[in-house]
Amino acid sequence: MSKQITIPFGPQHPVLPEPLHLDLVLEDEKVVDVIPTIGYVHRGLEKLVEKREYTEYVFIAERICGICSFIHSQTYVQGIEQIMGLEIPERTQYLRTIWSEYSRLHSHLLWLGCFADSMGFESVFMNAWRLREHILDDLEATTGGRVIQGVCKVGGVRRDISPEKLDEMVKGLKGIEHQLQDLTNVFLHDSSIQHRLKGIGVLSKEDAYYFGAVGPTARGSGLAIDIRETGYAAFGKINFKPVVEYDGDCYARCAVRAKEMFTSIDIIEQCVKKIPDGPVDMKVTGAPDGEYLSRAEQPRGEVIHYIKGNGKKNLVRHRVRTPTFTNIPPLVTLLKGCELADVPVIVLTIDPCIGCAER
Amino acid sequence: MMEPQTITPISVGDVVRKVEQAKKDGNRLVQIGCTKIEDNFEILYVFDKDYKLTNYRVTVKQTDEIPSISGVYFGAFVYENEIHDLYGIHVKGINIDFKGTFYKTVVKHPFSVTITKEDDACQNK
Numbered sequence: 001m002s003k004q005i006t007i008p009f010g011p012q013h014p015v016l017p018e019p020l021h022l023d024l025v026l027e028d029e030k031v032v033d034v035i036p037t038i039g040y041v042h043r044g045l046e047k048l049v050e051k052r053e054y055t056e057y058v059f060i061a062e063r064i065c066g067i068c069s070f071i072h073s074q075t076y077v078q079g080i081e082q083i084m085g086l087e088i089p090e091r092t093q094y095l096r097t098i099w100s101e102y103s104r105l106h107s108h109l110l111w112l113g114c115f116a117d118s119m120g121f122e123s124v125f126m127n128a129w130r131l132r133e134h135i136l137d138d139l140e141a142t143t144g145g146r147v148i149q150g151v152c153k154v155g156g157v158r159r160d161i162s163p164e165k166l167d168e169m170v171k172g173l174k175g176i177e178h179q180l181q182d183l184t185n186v187f188l189h190d191s192s193i194q195h196r197l198k199g200i201g202v203l204s205k206e207d208a209y210y211f212g213a214v215g216p217t218a219r220g221s222g223l224a225i226d227i228r229e230t231g232y233a234a235f236g237k238i239n240f241k242p243v244v245e246y247d248g249d250c251y252a253r254c255a256v257r258a259k260e261m262f263t264s265i266d267i268i269e270q271c272v273k274k275i276p277d278g279p280v281d282m283k284v285t286g287a288p289d290g291e292y293l294s295r296a297e298q299p300r301g302e303v304i305h306y307i308k309g310n311g312k313k314n315l316v317r318h319r320v321r322t323p324t325f326t327n328i329p330p331l332v333t334l335l336k337g338c339e340l341a342d343v344p345v346i347v348l349t350i351d352p353c354i355g356c357a358e359r
Numbered sequence: 360m361m362e363p364q365t366i367t368p369i370s371v372g373d374v375v376r377k378v379e380q381a382k383k384d385g386n387r388l389v390q391i392g393c394t395k396i397e398d399n400f401e402i403l404y405v406f407d408k409d410y411k412l413t414n415y416r417v418t419v420k421q422t423d424e425i426p427s428i429s430g431v432y433f434g435a436f437v438y439e440n441e442i443h444d445l446y447g448i449h450v451k452g453i454n455i456d457f458k459g460t461f462y463k464t465v466v467k468h469p470f471s472v473t474i475t476k477e478d479d480a481c482q483n484k
Contacts, residue, residue, distance in 0.1 A: 035455065039444075039462040044469060209387050212434035230410050293364060293405060293412060306392050306403070321390040329434030 018354035073152035079294030094275040107299035156281025197251035201346035213330040215301020220253035227297040322356035391438035429454040445470040
């Protein structure tokens, strides 16, 4: 047996925008064990429910993450609405679905750019982020915010989107769809990319399931887990199938994200066709008394907001289980046995969002 | 409206058996969370199969010890270290035990105390 050495990976590393530390135990160039460490930027946001009223707390829930911000606020308010037994207007459900798919598009394009950049594929990086600008512009035009939208509230949403703007959004998405097709074709069919990703960092279907993988990390291993299938918001009225790949390697996880962008465009188009007229919010009185595990599908996978109230304005508990947090154990598993040089690529294929994990 | 959810209370002694049964039944571990209710701590184990949640709750004191389920579900170590570091509840037998260094906080076990608005220096200026 070769002599074992331990080398640190992170918390500062060129491929990591946020701090994550891995102690890599190596035998020659092969990783034989991994000890993950987070907690460098833990903010304890959940504790603020004791200081902020449940209606104000939406703004804090949204600030858990700067990428999945809208879906955090959506998951939080739908949990509160469930506890309080609120039947929110149907138009609101469609608007939330549209904005959550825009969030997925901008997150996946952000990831594609960062991932390509980490491998030196600068043209994909620039084009991915150029297309992402279009998505952010639509988010800003319809919500008022590019990163933090601030549009969700308990009982509805703060803004409506006019029918003309909805049509314009679909036309815009159709306009960039072929560019997106070109971009993902170049990325997924490039021989260097395939050489770097195929057969690397393999996570079996069984390991993905029992080690807690969610989102594209799970779907890249053949697990068709997609919380949108539970039908929250307007997803129950939309036809879509989760994108699933079966090889479990880095390439499969990347392919899932690339193909999911087209599913998102299709979902938005269906929503615009089906969205009914009507109000976008309702009057809410009282305070939540009960508990609920509210779930949604973020770009990185299933997010859970556990909410417990006792009939007072301040909640008793708000606990968020983010997808990156539960994707850490699978990451440990898929790094074991890989070459040291492949570690950065493998880490990025789970699209880690430390901001979420360190809520 | 979304699906109704139920939470089944269990004793500390039943945790490992129930969790083993959940795995045998084909459930995945969704999360373990902790909530402080006055002097008690509620530990909530959540499992999922085909989008149906199964929830078990144990209620303990801070001085009690709960068994780790990381021998059944490898990924449980992140939740169990979190519960130890934020609430100060000892979890016995975690497969990757950070021994209190998973979260590095200025205040030890910060979630084990309840903060009232009166305690908030910023808000009382």
